[in-house]
Amino acid sequence: MIHIEIHEQGFEPYTQLTTFQQRDEFIASQCGASALFIGTMRDFNEGDDVQAMRLEHYPAMTQKQLEVITESAVEKHGLNHVLVAHRVGDILPGDPIVLVAVWSAHRNASFDACRWIMEELKHNAPFWKRETLDSGESRWVEKNTAG
Amino acid sequence: MIKVLFFASLREQTGQSNLSVEWQEGMTAAQLWQQTTDSSTLPDNVLVACNQEYCDSETVVNDGDEVAFFPPVTGG
DSSP states (O other): OEEEEEESSOOOHHHHHHHHHTSTTOOGGGOSEEEEEEEEOOSEETTEEEEEEEEEEOHHHHHHHHHHHHHHHHHHHTOSEEEEEEEOEEEOTTOEEEEEEEEESSHHHHHHHHHHHHHHHHHHSOEEEEEEETTSOEEEOOSOOOO | OEEEEEOHHHHHHHTOSEEEEOOOTTOBHHHHHHHHHOOSSOOTTOEEEETTEEEOTTOBOOTTOEEEEEOOOOOO
16 A cells, blocks of 8 residues: 655654554555654754744645655555655744655665655655854755765 | 646756647647757657556647646656
């Protein structure tokens, strides 16, 4: 099962995980492993203090790209389930931005796929960040951090 | 007609978020960029999508397509 969520308001990753695992299609006994990644907003970037951020996206393409990425991950790593949630709109330091959770029969697939999905998302999913610094200046984030 | 979209810093730089352009046979994404931005060439760091899928600057567009131009993505 693949599930993709775009949140325009704040979301709680652990609540989303619990809700996902309560679905009828989620069969826990078939999964021997799970791995998850949660990305949250930092209050610093490129040596500056950051006060807030706005996440913009290209809605129709975001959905398509995340489907392509998660379907590839299922095929490549033999996953049982994938949950991806991503925030858009105005966010503050400490707020969750992204959740990637995967379930598989064995641990290798979960560890590898979780990282793989996250890197694909960072490089291909059409989201853009505009940050507001403590100084009041606002600027587009031009590149991803190295990881 | 072709629907052309600009996102993030490109929307601000070009001063437009979406517009419709008359389709012409053989038209490429790069030509669309030139026509809609008055720029000579499509910069290397501008990404292009046709119907919500990545494409390259020489992709030939069809009547009714949606073509988007945007900077490198920074989600996650």
